[in-house]
Amino acid sequence: MKKVLITLSVLIFVSLSVFANGQKESAEVKQDENVVLEWWTWDPDLKEKNQEIIAQYESEHPNVTINNTIVSTKEYWTKIRILANQNKLPDVFTMSSSTLEEWAENDLVLELDSFIDSDNTRDVFYSDLLEAVKDVSKTEHYYALPFALVTTTLYYNKDAFDAAGIDYPDDDWSWDEFRDAAKKLTIDKDNDGKIDQYGFWFYGRYAHVESWVYANGGRLINRDTMRFDPDEAALEALNMLSDLVLVDKSAPSQKDMSSIRQQDVFPQQKAAMWIDGSWNIDNNRNVSDPNMNWGIAKVPTGPSTDKGLTYAWTDSYALSPNTEHPQEAWDFAKYVAGEGVDLGMYLAGKIPSFKALTESEAFADPSKLPAEMNVLKEQAASEMRTSFTKGWSEWRGYGAAEALGFNGLIDGVINGEISLDEALVKGEKSINTVLARYYK
Amino acid sequence: MKNKKLLWHGRFTPWLFLLPTIIGLIVFRIVPIVWAFVLSFSQWSLLGSPKFIGITNYIEAFNTDTFIQTLFNTVEFSIYYVIGSIFFGLLLAVLINVKLKSIAFFRAIIYLPVVTSAVAVGIVWNWILGPNIGLLHTILESLNIPTAYWLGDPKIALRTVAFVQVWKMAGYSMILFLAGLQGISAQTIEAAIVDGANSVQRFFKVVLPMLAPSVFFVLTISIIDSFKNFELIYAMTKGGPQNATNTLVYDVYLNAFVYYRVGYAAAVAFVLLIFVGLLTIMNFYIRKNWARPLE
Numbered sequence: 104m105k106k107v108l109i110t111l112s113v114l115i116f117v118s119l120s121v122f123a124n125g126q127k128e129s130a131e132v133k134q135d136e137n138v139v140l141e142w143w144t145w146d147p148d149l150k151e152k153n154q155e156i157i158a159q160y161e162s163e164h165p166n167v168t169i170n171n172t173i174v175s176t177k178e179y180w181t182k183i184r185i186l187a188n189q190n191k192l193p194d195v196f197t198m199s200s201s202t203l204e205e206w207a208e209n210d211l212v213l214e215l216d217s218f219i220d221s222d223n224t225r226d227v228f229y230s231d232l233l234e235a236v237k238d239v240s241k242t243e244h245y246y247a248l249p250f251a252l253v254t255t256t257l258y259y260n261k262d263a264f265d266a267a268g269i270d271y272p273d274d275d276w277s278w279d280e281f282r283d284a285a286k287k288l289t290i291d292k293d294n295d296g297k298i299d300q301y302g303f304w305f306y307g308r309y310a311h312v313e314s315w316v317y318a319n320g321g322r323l324i325n326r327d328t329m330r331f332d333p334d335e336a337a338l339e340a341l342n343m344l345s346d347l348v349l350v351d352k353s354a355p356s357q358k359d360m361s362s363i364r365q366q367d368v369f370p371q372q373k374a375a376m377w378i379d380g381s382w383n384i385d386n387n388r389n390v391s392d393p394n395m396n397w398g399i400a401k402v403p404t405g406p407s408t409d410k411g412l413t414y415a416w417t418d419s420y421a422l423s424p425n426t427e428h429p430q431e432a433w434d435f436a437k438y439v440a441g442e443g444v445d446l447g448m449y450l451a452g453k454i455p456s457f458k459a460l461t462e463s464e465a466f467a468d469p470s471k472l473p474a475e476m477n478v479l480k481e482q483a484a485s486e487m488r489t490s491f492t493k494g495w496s497e498w499r500g501y502g503a504a505e506a507l508g509f510n511g512l513i514d515g516v517i518n519g520e521i522s523l524d525e526a527l528v529k530g531e532k533s534i535n536t537v538l539a540r541y542y543k
Numbered sequence: 544m545k546n547k548k549l550l551w552h553g554r555f556t557p558w559l560f561l562l563p564t565i566i567g568l569i570v571f572r573i574v575p576i577v578w579a580f581v582l583s584f585s586q587w588s589l590l591g592s593p594k595f596i597g598i599t600n601y602i603e604a605f606n607t608d609t610f611i612q613t614l615f616n617t618v619e620f621s622i623y624y625v626i627g628s629i630f631f632g633l634l635l636a637v638l639i640n641v642k643l644k645s646i647a648f649f650r651a652i653i654y655l656p657v658v659t660s661a662v663a664v665g666i667v668w669n670w671i672l673g674p675n676i677g678l679l680h681t682i683l684e685s686l687n688i689p690t691a692y693w694l695g696d697p698k699i700a701l702r703t704v705a706f707v708q709v710w711k712m713a714g715y716s717m718i719l720f721l722a723g724l725q726g727i728s729a730q731t732i733e734a735a736i737v738d739g740a741n742s743v744q745r746f747f748k749v750v751l752p753m754l755a756p757s758v759f760f761v762l763t764i765s766i767i768d769s770f771k772n773f774e775l776i777y778a779m780t781k782g783g784p785q786n787a788t789n790t791l792v793y794d795v796y797l798n799a800f801v802y803y804r805v806g807y808a809a810a811v812a813f814v815l816l817i818f819v820g821l822l823t824i825m826n827f828y829i830r831k832n833w834a835r836p837l838e
Contacts, residue, residue: 504802506782
């Protein structure tokens with residue numbers, strides 16, 4: 104019996120040793136095994152930059168291979184939705200603030216809380232932007248790592264301001280001062296009865312309208328009921344905008360500017376002021392006359408608030424919930440959102456979420472316009488809002504639906520086809536029909 | 544004498560040659576059509592699995608003001624397009640049905656828009672019809688003729704897009720009418736001249752009745768074509784202003800690929816299918832009973 108026990112003990116010991124050794128070896132093998140990560144992005148212009156990043160990353164991580172697929176924005180969401188449907192999502196992929204809520208709700212993005220809490224993410228990325236991503240997901244978790252913030256800003260033509268003898272906008276500019284300036288800047292240069300330069304211009308586009316609503320501390324969507332329910336501050340902003348066209352005549356109707364690409368109206372000097380996304384800085388630099396002097400300023404704060412909200416949202420990287428290599432995917436996502444990229448990866452005006460990039464001198468390059476790039480940093484540090492909801496592109500009227508939805512209604516108002524009150528009644532019905540589909 | 548044993552496959556041979564087409568037809572047409580019909584009873588955003596919701600999508604469509612407007616827009620666009628393409632196609636065919644040295648050049652020029660990308664056509668016409676800096680605006684203004692917001696005014700935007708579609712496709716109708724015109728024998732025309740018919744009488748009493756098969760062929764093709772107006776609307780108006788140029792086919796695109804309401808988009812697509820189907824049946828009925836060429 105004793106012999107049997109000794110033999111059994113030896114056998115168990117040997118087996119355990121072999122098993123443990125095997126485990127150790129397999130762990131070593133796993134550490135060295137070749138990991139292939141699929142990385143999907145939406146900007147074809149960055150193909151070469153992406154390859155440089157990959158080459159650098161692979162040289163630092165010899166066991167990791169990265170495959171980059173770039174799909175243009177128009178097709179990106181359809182393709183990636185199909186992949187999601189087939190459980191074939193890439194390990195790391197770009198994610199928009201407008202869709203994160205829906206994706207998080209459907210468990211199609213990996214929750215990143217444990218990664219963010221276990222390393223230096225909060226130190227090297229702006230925590231405000233991490234919170235902004237959490238906010239748009241409408242959960243208490245982080246489902247994406249932001250790589251950039253985009254916000255809206257007031258573009259103004261300094262030459263036009265100088266010619267009209269008006270002081271440049273500053274942080275204290277009121278809406279009345281803005282309206283006065285817009286009137287003075289509306290000029291028929293050749294006295295042919297036609298306006299050659301409008302003081303301001305906008306149409307129903309989200310970036311053109313919501314910027315004013317938030318600058319007045321207002322809201323279009325009631326987040327408690329998730330219904331279209333513009334408050335007094337929002338109505339004040341919408342009234343002010345329609346008055347610019349219909350009363351002051353300091354801004355054109357939408358149809359008057361429809362034959363010019365919307366992003367070219369300001370750099371072509373058809374309007375002296377314009378509010379749109381900060382990423383347009385790049386287009387302004389490329390399209391405007393090299394001698395045109397222009398700047399940017401904060402959207403003027405409205406009369407209903409002491410401190411307006413900033414309209415801003417993030418672009419992020421999300422991880423597949425089915426990735427076989429979550430740690431490696433996270434490491435790579437963090438790399439391409441931060442230390443692995445330079446400012447060349449960002450359209451001028453996009454604010455990197457990686458502190459070292461935004462705080463570098465190159466971000467506010469004094470040799471390039473606008474001279475006020477630091478305004479963007481200040482905006483990024485202020486309280487932010489977006490109007491993104493599920494069904495946003497439908498009720499807001501975005502992309503191929505730009506002439507429809509709320510966008511189309513505001514266009515109808517400034518084109519003189521319907522009154523603002525009628526537009527709001529129509530909007531309440533149609534927008535809430537869309538929202539009711541998603542929020543019971 | 545041939546060995547019959549070696550020809551055992553004889554009755555399968557035609558099927559063998561037909562097989563690639565049949566497989567293509569089943570895989571790329573029949574299955575998607577059936578699947579789309581099934582999807583029209585579901586709610587599906589491409590994420591997750593389709594959820595069966597019965598006829599809710601159809602009920603929603605017919606209870607929505609914008610869908611009803613879209614339906615009317617589709618019919619209105621179709622009427623403008625069909626009349627326009629028959630009228631201008633016939634007019635151009637008659638004009639170029641002459642024996643001139645350079646006539647092939649003119650035929651090619653008129654046909655050119657047919658083979659030009661609809662998006663390119665849309666971009667060019669957007670510029671021509673644009674306010675303030677548009678070519679048409681500039682010409683009309685220089686002649687002191689009042690101009691309009693051709694694409695920005697909800698009252699005329701649909702007609703403007705339909706006109707551009709007619710401009711693009713009139714060359715195709717022209718070719719079909721030209722073939723019909725050249726099929727009319729010279730003796731018949733000469734007989735009409737001998738009988739004292741003037742040119743107007745000859746056209747309406749002889750040429751047009753003999754063109755009846757061509758007219759009805761163009762009518763059928765134009766009706767079907769009139770529902771395929773996606774590219775121009777995408778390039779020129781994006782369904783606006785105020786939903787004025789939104790048509791069923793554009794609505795299918797918006798719902799399927801912008802809003803990701805695939806089930807609803809499939810329902811709209813089937814409304815469109817029923818619509819086109821009914822018109823085609825009606826067309827064939829008319830052709831069978833009333834559109835016989837003179838014998």
